[in-house]
Amino acid sequence: MSSIFNDVVKADEGEVFDIELNENLLEENRRLAEENKELLKKHGVMAIDIMGSIGAGKTSLIEELVKLLKKQYQIAVFKGDLTTTIDAEIIKRHGVKVVAINTGKECHLDANLVKKALQRLNLKELDLLLIENVGNLICPAEFPLGSEKRVVVISVSEGPYMVVKHPFIFMEADIVAINKIDLVAAMDVDLDQLKTDIKKINRKTKIVLTDCRRSVGIDKVVEALMV
Amino acid sequence: MEIAKEVHEGSITTQIVETVLNEANQRKARRVVKVNLTIGSLTFLNPEQVQFWYKILTKETIMEGSILEIEGKDGTVRCPKCEYEGDFKYVDDSIFHAPIPVLQCPQCDGKVEIISGKDCLIRSVKMLL
Numbered sequence: 001m002s003s004i005f006n007d008v009v010k011a012d013e014g015e016v017f018d019i020e021l022n023e024n025l026l027e028e029n030r031r032l033a034e035e036n037k038e039l040l041k042k043h044g045v046m047a048i049d050i051m052g053s054i055g056a057g058k059t060s061l062i063e064e065l066v067k068l069l070k071k072q073y074q075i076a077v078f079k080g081d082l083t084t085t086i087d088a089e090i091i092k093r094h095g096v097k098v099v100a101i102n103t104g105k106e107c108h109l110d111a112n113l114v115k116k117a118l119q120r121l122n123l124k125e126l127d128l129l130l131i132e133n134v135g136n137l138i139c140p141a142e143f144p145l146g147s148e149k150r151v152v153v154i155s156v157s158e159g160p161y162m163v164v165k166h167p168f169i170f171m172e173a174d175i176v177a178i179n180k181i182d183l184v185a186a187m188d189v190d191l192d193q194l195k196t197d198i199k200k201i202n203r204k205t206k207i208v209l210t211d212c213r214r215s216v217g218i219d220k221v222v223e224a225l226m227v
Numbered sequence: 228m229e230i231a232k233e234v235h236e237g238s239i240t241t242q243i244v245e246t247v248l249n250e251a252n253q254r255k256a257r258r259v260v261k262v263n264l265t266i267g268s269l270t271f272l273n274p275e276q277v278q279f280w281y282k283i284l285t286k287e288t289i290m291e292g293s294i295l296e297i298e299g300k301d302g303t304v305r306c307p308k309c310e311y312e313g314d315f316k317y318v319d320d321s322i323f324h325a326p327i328p329v330l331q332c333p334q335c336d337g338k339v340e341i342i343s344g345k346d347c348l349i350r351s352v353k354m355l356l
Contacts (some may be wrong), residue, residue, distance in 0.1 A: 016260060018353050021250060025242050025272065025347045107235055139235050142271045142345075167327045168271065200318055201329060204338055 032111035036118060036146025045056035047131060047205040048225065049145050051169060052153030053162070058180035059087045060212035061153055062130050066094045068218055073127035078117050080109040080134045083186040083204065087132070097121065111146055124207035137166040147164050149225060156189045163197035170201045174225045175208060182211045236272055238346055240280035244290060247352050251289060256354035259290040263351045269328065269344035302328065302344020308337035309349045315344075 040047050058077075066075055076097040078107040079088040088100035099117045101109060114131065121129075131147060133140040137154075154162050157180050162191045163170065170176060176198050184191060186203040195207050210217035243264065251259050266272050274297045305312045309332060316333040317326035332339045353354045 015355055016353055017254075017256075017356050018351055019254070020351045021248065021349045022351075023349045024351070025239055025245050025246070026345060061254070065232075106238065138271055142235065164322050167323060171328065171330060200320060201327060203329070203331060 012166040013165070015114050026142070028055055029111045032115055032147040033144040036114055037148070038148060039118065039123070040148075043048075043125045043126065045123055045129050046149075047129040047133050047145075049133060049147035049150045050153060050178075050189040051133040051140045051150065051173075052187060053055075053158055053166075056135070056153045056158065057212045058135065058153045059209070060176060061151075061179065061210065061218075061219075062091055062132055063094060064210075064212050064218040065221065066091065066096050066217055067215075068222060069096065069128065070096060074125050075128045075130065076121050076126055078109075078114065078131040080113075080132055082106075082134065100227065101135060102114060105216045107136050108143050109133050109135055109145060110143045112226075114145045123202075137169045141169045141172065141193065149174040151175045151177060151221075151225075153177045153179055154194075156183045156187050156194075157190075159187065160193060162190045163194055167201045170198055170205065172206050173202060175206045175221065176202075176211050177208050177217075177221055179210045181209045181216070182214065191218065198218055234308050235283045236276040239272060240284055241304050243347075244281070244284045244288070246298065247290060247351060248288060249293060250352060251354050254354065254356060256356050258355040259293045259297060259352060260355060261353040262290075262294050262349065263298070263299045263353075265300050265346060265348040265350055267300050267344040268302040268303055270336065272347060274299070279356040298342065298350075300346065303342045304330070304339035305342050305349075306330075306335060306337050306339045307334040308332065310351055311335070311339070312342070 048060050062077055076117050078099050078101055080101045082103055085100040088098045092098045097141060099120050101113050101117055150173050152169055200208055208217055208220045208224055247262055265281060266299055285291050302315055311332050311334040313335060315328040316331050317328055319326045330339050
């Protein structure tokens with residue numbers, strides 16, 4: 001195999017060579033994400049990356065979105081997890097196509113895994129693709145997948161400082177769902193403060209309050225997604 | 228090489244080491260002396276953790292003992308509305324203990340696009356042939 005790098009600069013000191021690599025390691029993921037985006041666009045599929053902490057309610061939100069939208073749209077779901085297909089099976093019960101993506105030990109989905117999963121779908125028959133990322137408020141922000149919109153789900157039960165402690169994930173989020181609002185009193189969390197914290201980092205993001213277990217606020221999420 | 232997968236400093240450093248080793252092998256290098264890396268300020272890579280993994284992952288390879296020099300690089304943005312191009316706007320709230328970049332145009336307040344700062348670039352490698 002020939003080298004992918006051409007520029008070789010000879011160093012001053014005898015046998016030591018300086019070799020210019022200019023190999024951008026995160027660029028490859030971005031390139032694949034763009035490919036995914038193009039492919040989805042070509043088939044008129046809207047893809048949404050749903051990120052958020054562990055137990056915030058990402059799967060519950062997806063279940064609710066599927067329940068609300070499946071009559072109107074052809075939906076598929078990618079379910080990212082380190083191991084198991086527990087959540088994938090839960091979503092499958094709603095009668096939509098689910099592809100489980102197990103990352104092994106990796107803390108996030110990447111564009112390559114999504115590209116592979118896309119091959120399992122008949123994109124011509126699809127309108128909406130919901131991608132549930134691995135539960136993590138840090139790493140998924142580093143790896144675009146090719147989605148049109150990025151949603152971050154956080155919940156009241158994570159306490160009042162969740163947003164300020166993880167500012168970067170909110171930076172590029174189109175929508176932030178604050179879930180489990182039924183627990184506001186029990187958790188003694190100030191919702192206005194959470195909203196202020198989010199807006200401080202990303203003034204343009206849309207904030208929606210949800211209680212996914214009781215199907216509260218799901219229509220508002222849809223509204224925010226469709227704009 | 229299979230150990231470092233559970234945090235992404237681990238997996239990125241694995242990629243760094245694999246890329247450099249591959250290049251060194253193709254050139255039949257005897258040893259790798261130094262690797263120059265640039266990490267953009269918008270990545271989630273902590274240089275100290277990258278150094279930590281580098282030491283572990285280069286053990287018993289021709290990269291063992293080599294220097295990893297990491298240079299930080301600030302991000303830049305472009306505003307599609309007013310054509311501003313340059314530094315990020317930052318929120319400097321004491322709660323964060325560090326300025327947090329926001330995607331807001333410092334000139335017109337519009338939403339900006341990121342031009343750079345998300346890179347993890349192996350610029351060059353010094354090797355003994």
